[in-house]
Amino acid sequence: MPRPRVHDDALRDRLLDEATAVVAEGGTRALTVRDVAARAGTSSSAVYSLFGGREALLAAVGARAAERFAGHLGSTRGTGDPAADLLALGVAYRRFALAEPQGYRVMFASPGAGAAHPAGGPVTEEPTFRVLQDAVRAALAEGPAADAYGTRGADAEDATRAATHVWALAHGWVMLELDGLLPWPPDERDARYVAALRAAGPGLLAPPPV
Amino acid sequence: MPRPRVHDDALRDRLLDEATAVVAEGGTRALTVRDVAARAGTSSSAVYSLFGGREALLAAVGARAAERFAGHLGSTRGTGDPAADLLALGVAYRRFALAEPQGYRVMFASPGAGAAHPAGGPVTEEPTFRVLQDAVRAALAEGPAADAYGTRGADAEDATRAATHVWALAHGWVMLELDGLLPWPPDERDARYVAALRAAGPGLLAPPPV
DNA sequence: CTCCTTTCGTAACGCCGTTATGAAACAGCG
DNA sequence: CGCTGTTTCATAACGGCGTTACGAAAGGAG
Numbered sequence: 001m002p003r004p005r006v007h008d009d010a011l012r013d014r015l016l017d018e019a020t021a022v023v024a025e026g027g028t029r030a031l032t033v034r035d036v037a038a039r040a041g042t043s044s045s046a047v048y049s050l051f052g053g054r055e056a057l058l059a060a061v062g063a064r065a066a067e068r069f070a071g072h073l074g075s076t077r078g079t080g081d082p083a084a085d086l087l088a089l090g091v092a093y094r095r096f097a098l099a100e101p102q103g104y105r106v107m108f109a110s111p112g113a114g115a116a117h118p119a120g121g122p123v124t125e126e127p128t129f130r131v132l133q134d135a136v137r138a139a140l141a142e143g144p145a146a147d148a149y150g151t152r153g154a155d156a157e158d159a160t161r162a163a164t165h166v167w168a169l170a171h172g173w174v175m176l177e178l179d180g181l182l183p184w185p186p187d188e189r190d191a192r193y194v195a196a197l198r199a200a201g202p203g204l205l206a207p208p209p210v
Numbered sequence: 211m212p213r214p215r216v217h218d219d220a221l222r223d224r225l226l227d228e229a230t231a232v233v234a235e236g237g238t239r240a241l242t243v244r245d246v247a248a249r250a251g252t253s254s255s256a257v258y259s260l261f262g263g264r265e266a267l268l269a270a271v272g273a274r275a276a277e278r279f280a281g282h283l284g285s286t287r288g289t290g291d292p293a294a295d296l297l298a299l300g301v302a303y304r305r306f307a308l309a310e311p312q313g314y315r316v317m318f319a320s321p322g323a324g325a326a327h328p329a330g331g332p333v334t335e336e337p338t339f340r341v342l343q344d345a346v347r348a349a350l351a352e353g354p355a356a357d358a359y360g361t362r363g364a365d366a367e368d369a370t371r372a373a374t375h376v377w378a379l380a381h382g383w384v385m386l387e388l389d390g391l392l393p394w395p396p397d398e399r400d401a402r403y404v405a406a407l408r409a410a411g412p413g414l415l416a417p418p419p420v
Numbered sequence: 421c422t423c424c425t426t427t428c429g430t431a432a433c434g435c436c437g438t439t440a441t442g443a444a445a446c447a448g449c450g
Numbered sequence: 451c452g453c454t455g456t457t458t459c460a461t462a463a464c465g466g467c468g469t470t471a472c473g474a475a476a477g478g479a480g
Contacts, residue, residue, distance in 0.1 A: 002457035003445040033437060043460045044437085054437060108389060124393045160393055164386075165406050169375075172382020176374075179318060183334045183370055195418055196375050203413040208405055212426035213476040243468060253429045254468085264468060 006042070012050045014040045019061050024102050028058055058106065065103035070127035072096045082139040083201070089135045090170050090197045097174040105178070108171065124160055129167070136163040136205070145205040158207065165204035169196065216252070222260045224250045229271050234312050238268055268316065275313035280337035282306045292349040293411070299345045300380050300407045307384040315388065318381065334370055339377070346373040346415065355415040368417065375414035379406065 018039040022031050033054050037044040051057045076092045078085050097104040123129055139145050140154035140162065149158070173193060176182050184192055228249040232241050243264050247254040261267045286302045288295050307314040333339050349355050350364035350372065359368070383403060386392050394402055 001445095001447040001455070003459075005457090006459070032435085034435085045439090045459060045461090048438075049459080108385070108391075122393060123391050161402070164393060165379075165409065168382035168386055168406065169379045169410070170382065171386060172378035172380065175318070175385060176378055176381060181318075181333050183332060183339075183374060192371070196378065196414070199375065199413040199416060199418070200379070200410045201413070203409040203411070204406070206409060208409070211424070211476095211478040213428075215426090216428070242466085244466085255428060255430090255470090258469075259428080 007046050007049045011040065011042060011046060015042075015047060015050060015057070016060055016064060019057055020064060020103075023058075023061050023106060024100065027102050028106060031058065031061075033057070061103075062106040065100065065107050066126070066128060068100070068103070069096055069107065070131060073128060073131045078138075082135070082141070082143045083145070086135045086139045086166070086201070087194070087197055089132060090166065091194065093132075093170050094174050094177075094193055097178065101178050104174065108175075129163065132167060133159050133163040136166065139205060145202065148206045152207075154207070161208075162205045166197075166201070169200055169204070217256050217259045221250065221252060221256060225252075225257060225260060225267070226270055226274060229267055230274060230313075233268075233271050233316060234310065237312050238316060241268065241271075243267070271313075272316040275310065275317050276336070276338060278310070278313065279306055279317065280341060283338060283341045288348075292345070292351070292353045293355070296345045296349045296376070296411070297404070297407055299342060300376065301404065303342075303380050304384055304387075304403055307388065311388050314384065318385075339373065342377060343369050343373040346376065349415060355412065358416045362417075364417070371418075372415045376407075376411070379410055379414070 015036055019031060019036045022036060022039075031054070033044045033047045036057070037046055040046070047053070047057055051060060073089060073092055073096070076085070076088050079088075124133065137154070137156075137159040140149065140158055146154070173182075173196060177189060182189060182192075225246055229241060229246045232246060232249075241264070243254045243257045246267070247256055250256070257263070257267055261270060283299060283302055283306070286295070286298050289298075334343065347364070347366075347369040350359065350368055356364070383392075383406060387399060392399060392402075
């Protein structure tokens with residue numbers, strides 16, 4: 001008996017597409033409920049019935065960016081050399097951030113950055129972190145870093161610790177770069193970044209002293 | 211002949227005080243021109259005649275935070291051991307960020323974060339970076355790291371590079387921590403952070419291969 | 421006392437996020 | 451086939467925002 005629904009999943013996708021495009025273009029600041037609704041050919045109330053409000057729409061944009069991010073990181077296939085794979089993963093991490101700076105910012109540097117991440121859920125279970133954690137685990141299991149652990153071997157705790165360390169370095173570098181705070185011209189930064197990862201890697205992967 | 215000025219430097223300071231308090235309390239999102247003006251006992255037009263607008267007011271808040279930040283970092287006095295001093299500087303860096311998270315965010319994670327930093331001015335000449343750069347230079351001149359440079363010694367380029375590496379790690383860690391993305395409970399983070407700095411330090415300070 | 425210049429508080433404009441409201445669209449029933 | 455009831459959505463309204471235009475206020479000059 002009711003009037004047929006127009007606020008369905010298809011419209012939700014279209015709204016999310018438009019919102020993603022707007023954010024990619026002008027950042028979160030440029031996203032308005034009215035504008036996104038108009039671009040999708042509907043009214044602003046659709047955003048409220050399908051998402052809940054502007055903030056929730058932004059969270060959905062962040063979640064979608066996180067999916068693409070995880071996919072991007074997962075697409076780097078292993079070469080058999082764990083250390084090289086980990087380095088490639090770090091490079092892919094930065095490549096995504098530079099290719100989609102606004103998407104990266106929505107995930108991490110948004111007001112209340114936890115929005116894009118499952119509320120209260122441990123970060124270690126997010127796909128993005130898992131990819132990194134797995135690569136670190138592989139590097140700790142064999143290769144040069146494994147020797148430092150000797151017969152005790154590296155456990156999950158070691159992988160979480162090392163992955164977080166590497167993540168902090170990559171995240172910090174990328175944030176500084178996106179904010180224009182690196183003291184080097186753009187054409188030097190690729191090599192500088194790789195050099196930083198190479199320099200910090202062994203120490204960050206090594207077991208804690210005693 | 212004119213009507214006496216009320217929009218003077220004293221009012222500017224009061225506005226900046228109120229704006230800083232509002233941002234410290236509720237983040238940049240909570241800052242409105244009308245509210246800050248009312249708190250300072252004036253009208254919103256004062257913000258426009260003294261700063262230029264909301265964005266410029268936020269930039270001034272960021273600049274003041276940067277001053278406090280630089281002062282905070284500069285207050286860590288040398289102990290004679292360059293490596294220990296550098297570690298203490300890293301600890302002070304994080305302590306400020308945790309004590310004034312919104313101030314830290316206004317400096318770095320604000321929309322158009324360059325606002326708080328001199329437009330176009332090289333980052334290497336900012337007080338905050340200089341303090342870090344000097345500490346790194348000292349660590350490269352004597353102590354364990356100096357040996358790796360051998361007879362060639364470390365120059366300004368080496369100090370800039372190493373300082374940026376350390377900065378990226380500290381910044382990334384702090385941003386992850388402020389965003390609630392570290393996989394450890396708060397009471398473990400102090401030690402984890404120091405461990406990360408210790409682990410990455412030697413590699414980040416070392417000269418580039420070949 | 422009057423005029424003129426400068427200055428600032430007030431009010432207006434357009435836009436925002438959000439919410440209330442009434443028209444629209446269909447199923448079942450007389 | 452028309453009426454009714456129910457659900458759904460577009461429209462309009464509300465309060466608040468950043469910003470700007472405007473007119474009142476204030477004091478020196480004549």
